Amino acid sequence: MTTVFIISAPSGSGKSTLVGRLLREDKNLLFSVSYTTRAARGQERDGESYHFISREQFEAALSLLPVLPPNEAVKLLCDRAALLASSIAALEGHLVEMKSKTLGELAEPNQQLPEPWLRQKFPELFVVEGEYRLALMNAELNFINDLVRRITQDGWGPVGMWREMQAHCEREFQRESKAAQTDTQTA
Secondary structure, three states, rough: OOOOOOOEEEOOOOHHHHHHHHHHHOOOOOOOOEEEEEEEEEEEEEEEEEEOOOHHHHOOOOOHHOOOOOHHHHHHHHHHHHHHHHHHHHHHHHHHHHHHHHHHHHHHOOOOOOHHOOOEEEHHHHHHHHHHHHHHHHHHHHHHHHHHHHOOOOOOOHHHHHHHHHHHHHHHHOOOHHHHHHHHHHH
C-alpha cells in the first residue's frame, strides 16, 4: 500500500523548500500536483506548481467522488446544489425583470430611441443566452439532486461497495499506523 504525506502550513512558511529538499534526498518520493482555481503567482507554472483550472472545471470533477467517503461526497454535492439553486433564482429574477420592462425603461438617460420603440417590451430574442444558461443550470441541478438521491438510497448498488472500500482502506490505514508505531517503539 502507498503512503501519502500531506505537507500543509500557512503561506510563506517554507512548504516548497521542505518538499523540494525531501524530493532531492529521497528519490522514491513523488510529488502530487494539486488543482487550484486561483491565478498563478510569480514563477508558478501550470502542471508543475499547480494545475490551474476554472471554478467550473473544479466543481465538475465528479470523477473524484469515489475517493471520498459517501457522506462527504453527498455533502459536497448538496453544497453545489445549494449554490446552483441560488444562482438559478437570481438569474430567473433577472430574466423576469428584463422581460417585463419596455425599451424606454431600459434605455440609458442620454440614449435616444425612436418614439415607437420606447413603449415596446424588451425583445425576448435578447435574453435567449440567459435562458440557455438557465436551462443548463437547471439540468445540472436536476442531475445533482438525482445523484444525491441515488447515493443516499440503500438499494443503489455501488454505494454498498463504495462504503466497503472506504472501510477497508480505513482499516488498512489503522493497521499500518499501529505497525509503524510498534516498529518505532521497538527501534
